[in-house]
Amino acid sequence: MAHEGDSAWEGLGLHAYDTVVGRLAGFRPREGQRAMAQEVARALSRCELGEPNGERLDDPARAIAVVQAGTGVGKSAAYIAVGAAIAKARSSRLLISTSTIALQSQLMEKDLPAIAAASPESFTFALAKGRGRYVCKDKLLRHALIETASQDLLDFGEEPPAPATGAAALAQEQRVSFYRRLVDAIGAGWDGDRDTLDTPPAPEDWIPVAAERHTCTVKACPQFDDCAYYRARRRLADVDVIVANHDLLLASVNARVLPELSDCLLIVDEAHHLPKKAVDQFAASMDLTRLRWLDKVPKALSQVSSELSVTLPDAIEPAASELRAALAELARLLMDNVHADGLAADGVHRLGEVEVHELLGEPLRVVSVHAATLMDAANKLATELRARMRDNPGSTRLTALFAALGGFVPHLSAAREASESLLAQGEAARRTAKWCSFDTDGTYIGIRLHACPILPGDLLRHHLWSRVRGAVLTSATITSCGNFGFFLREGGLSGDPDVTTTAVQSPFDYARQGAIVVRQTKASPKELAAFNAEVAQLLAQEIAQLKQGGGLALFTSRRHMEQAVEAVGALDATLRERVLVQGARPRGALVAEHARRVQAGQPSVIMGLASFGEGLDLPGDLCRELWITKLPFGSPDDPVGEARAEFVEASGGNAFADLVVPETGVRLLQWTGRGIRTETDTARITIFDRRITEQAYGRRILAGLPPYPVEVVKSD
Numbered sequence: 093m094a095h096e097g098d099s100a101w102e103g104l105g106l107h108a109y110d111t112v113v114g115r116l117a118g119f120r121p122r123e124g125q126r127a128m129a130q131e132v133a134r135a136l137s138r139c140e141l142g143e144p145n146g147e148r149l150d151d152p153a154r155a156i157a158v159v160q161a162g163t164g165v166g167k168s169a170a171y172i173a174v175g176a177a178i179a180k181a182r183s184s185r186l187l188i189s190t191s192t193i194a195l196q197s198q199l200m201e202k203d204l205p206a207i208a209a210a211s212p213e214s215f216t217f218a219l220a221k222g223r224g225r226y227v228c229k230d231k232l233l234r235h236a237l238i239e240t241a242s243q244d245l246l247d248f249g250e251e252p253p254a255p256a257t258g259a260a261a262l263a264q265e266q267r268v269s270f271y272r273r274l275v276d277a278i279g280a281g282w283d284g285d286r287d288t289l290d291t292p293p294a295p296e297d298w299i300p301v302a303a304e305r306h307t308c309t310v311k312a313c314p315q316f317d318d319c320a321y322y323r324a325r326r327r328l329a330d331v332d333v334i335v336a337n338h339d340l341l342l343a344s345v346n347a348r349v350l351p352e353l354s355d356c357l358l359i360v361d362e363a364h365h366l367p368k369k370a371v372d373q374f375a376a377s378m379d380l381t382r383l384r385w386l387d388k389v390p391k392a393l394s395q396v397s398s399e400l401s402v403t404l405p406d407a408i409e410p411a412a413s414e415l416r417a418a419l420a421e422l423a424r425l426l427m428d429n430v431h432a433d434g435l436a437a438d439g440v441h442r443l444g445e446v447e448v449h450e451l452l453g454e455p456l457r458v459v460s461v462h463a464a465t466l467m468d469a470a471n472k473l474a475t476e477l478r479a480r481m482r483d484n485p486g487s488t489r490l491t492a493l494f495a496a497l498g499g500f501v502p503h504l505s506a507a508r509e510a511s512e513s514l515l516a517q518g519e520a521a522r523r524t525a526k527w528c529s530f531d532t533d534g535t536y537i538g539i540r541l542h543a544c545p546i547l548p549g550d551l552l553r554h555h556l557w558s559r560v561r562g563a564v565l566t567s568a569t570i571t572s573c574g575n576f577g578f579f580l581r582e583g584g585l586s587g588d589p590d591v592t593t594t595a596v597q598s599p600f601d602y603a604r605q606g607a608i609v610v611r612q613t614k615a616s617p618k619e620l621a622a623f624n625a626e627v628a629q630l631l632a633q634e635i636a637q638l639k640q641g642g643g644l645a646l647f648t649s650r651r652h653m654e655q656a657v658e659a660v661g662a663l664d665a666t667l668r669e670r671v672l673v674q675g676a677r678p679r680g681a682l683v684a685e686h687a688r689r690v691q692a693g694q695p696s697v698i699m700g701l702a703s704f705g706e707g708l709d710l711p712g713d714l715c716r717e718l719w720i721t722k723l724p725f726g727s728p729d730d731p732v733g734e735a736r737a738e739f740v741e742a743s744g745g746n747a748f749a750d751l752v753v754p755e756t757g758v759r760l761l762q763w764t765g766r767g768i769r770t771e772t773d774t775a776r777i778t779i780f781d782r783r784i785t786e787q788a789y790g791r792r793i794l795a796g797l798p799p800y801p802v803e804v805v806k807s808d
């Protein structure tokens with residue numbers, strides 16, 4: 093139902109946008125950006141928020157706009173200017189979720205300050221981070237005070253085991269001294285955010301003192317008033333605009349970290365990442381080999397229960413030992429039947445239903461039962477501890493006992509969730525990918541079992557969209573093969589009557605600024621060895637012809653990238669020097685060196701894998717030539733991808749047409765997007781994979797790219 097304030101809010105949002113454009117130096121009106129501003133204004137005005145008059149709305153008005161905004165539209169200015177103004181007018185808040193740190197930094201450091209200053213009504217903003225980015229002062233003080241960091245009752249789950257001799261003792265001493273420096277830093281005004289430390293701490297040093305939900309006693313904690321995490325949360329309560337990431341957005345749905353979604357306006361930028369993030373968020377996994385935490389569980393439960401005079405079932409000790417035996421048995425079965433069966437030392441192996449139930453079923457059931465028994469005991473003690481802490485606020489002993497329980501609860505919870513998901517049968521099993529993984533560290537082999545839901549649309553519909561009233565989802569790469577269908581399905585928005593889709597065109601003149609050259613090869617891309625060798629040769633020749641300016645070559649496999657590097661060196665040893673390879677140095681340093689060379693008039697080429705295909709920003713001369721060595725199909729041995737393909741086929745679909753081609757279309761759209769970053773850039777995009785014009789699916793993918801002129805160059 094439309095609200096009488098709708099058009100007023102829309103008008104106010106657009107007025108804010110026009111004012112910002114008029115006031116910001118260097119800004120000029122852009123047709124696409126204003127079209128996007130209109131979409132944002134419409135969606136954020138036409139939804140009903142909260143519970144007016146304290147009454148729950150049965151059927152609140154919702155509006156979700158999916159906006160593909162091509163590169164160069166300037167989408168962040170459109171959604172910030174409009175969204176912040178409407179949120180303020182509606183006494184609500186604007187929540188912006190991003191996928192990458194790069195975009196978060198751009199929003200926090202550049203866009204938000206500039207737009208807040210230029211808006212008709214200024215607004216405040218803050219960055220929301222996950223709890224684990226902040227130090228837990230309570231844990232820190234305990235760790236800093238332990239002279240030798242000896243492993244006592246209060247120290248759980250912090251691998252590896254530490255016999256305090258020799259190098260291990262030295263490492264412990266260094267760690268304790270690091271914690272003492274952190275205590276001093278707090279005294280000197282450090283805000284407790286790990287990102288503001290001069291040197292990022294090593295994970296093994298940070299994790300024991302990081303804030304964490306299960307060990308946090310909240311208001312009962314003696315450090316609560318001075319807690320970095322809760323201080324940051326209190327700040328969030330006062331600002332108009334909150335920036336978060338997709339992980340935090342999804343994790344906080346039931347955890348009340350961010351504002352209630354039914355009560356705020358949501359922008360999801362880099363929205364094409366949301367489905368994958370949803371799958372990751374609901375994945376479960378358990379470690380079968382690092383089990384030191386489990387040895388201490390019975391002693392900890394018994395000590396806490398005796399201090400509280402709470403009786404626990406006698407079955408605690410046997411439950412812990414049977415759980416340990418079952419986890420070890422699972423590891424043994426996987427070593428004997430999977431690892432020994434030709435799997436490389438490190439790698440993943442997808443588990444079929446027969447394997448799960450016939451080979452692993454019995455120990456999995458034991459894990460599920462005993463993990464639940466121990467969880468129940470821990471929860472019973474935690475409930476009693478909470479009650480005692482309410483009566484004795486600030487008791488360091490009670491909070492220490494609570495933290496000790498919380499140290500192993502995540503392990504138990506992971507074991508229970510993973511075993512239950514792995515044991516799922518029937519329809520639930522069809523919607524779950526199951527696999528094991530091996531990772532080797534010296535002679536030690538780590539083994540994990542995993543289970544993960546494969547339909548992100550179901551997850552998002554259930555957990556996110558059921559709560560959201562007004563949202564804009566945007567990205568430069570939402571459509572695939574020219575339509576929104578794939579994204580809507582994956583994003584859980586298919587068939588939702590409150591969803592609209594809009595494609596806002598980029599201001600770039602692709603027909604003039606760029607071109608696609610399809611270089612045909614003699615070898616078919618299916619003849620992998622011959623194809624890779626031929627492409628490596630062709631690419632080396634193209635790099636040899638580059639006289640100045642930058643190039644970017646993208647690969648689907650590291651092996652092929654290395655082969656191309658060798659081919660360049662074989663052609664001319666000095667030519668090799670103009671190639672900068674992903675992984676050879678940190679990404680920032682690599683791009684800086686590339687820019688330095690290009691600015692000095694030297695040719696320079698970056699070679700990279702899929703992550704460079706999406707995140708790299710090489711404007712102007714930094715990317716005159718873009719080489720795409722092969723169509724970026726997903727990895728064939730990815731267990732989640734395999735399970736998804738099976739599900740589509742079993743549901744009567746065609747996995748290749750319905751899943752593989754659209755996914756590849758989105759990826760290629762991202763990869764080709766590296767070429768033209770501004771209205772003055774020009775770039776030639778060479779695709780060495782002839783399937784893009786020869787196969788019907790290739791032409792489908794090609795049709796979804798911006799309107800570059802396409803030239804086919806036949807092999808000699």
Ligand code: SF4
Pocket residue numbers: 227228229230231303304307308309310311313314315316319320321322
């Ligand atoms: S309130 Fe929680 S996170 Fe903060 S210091 Fe206390 S236990 Fe740690």
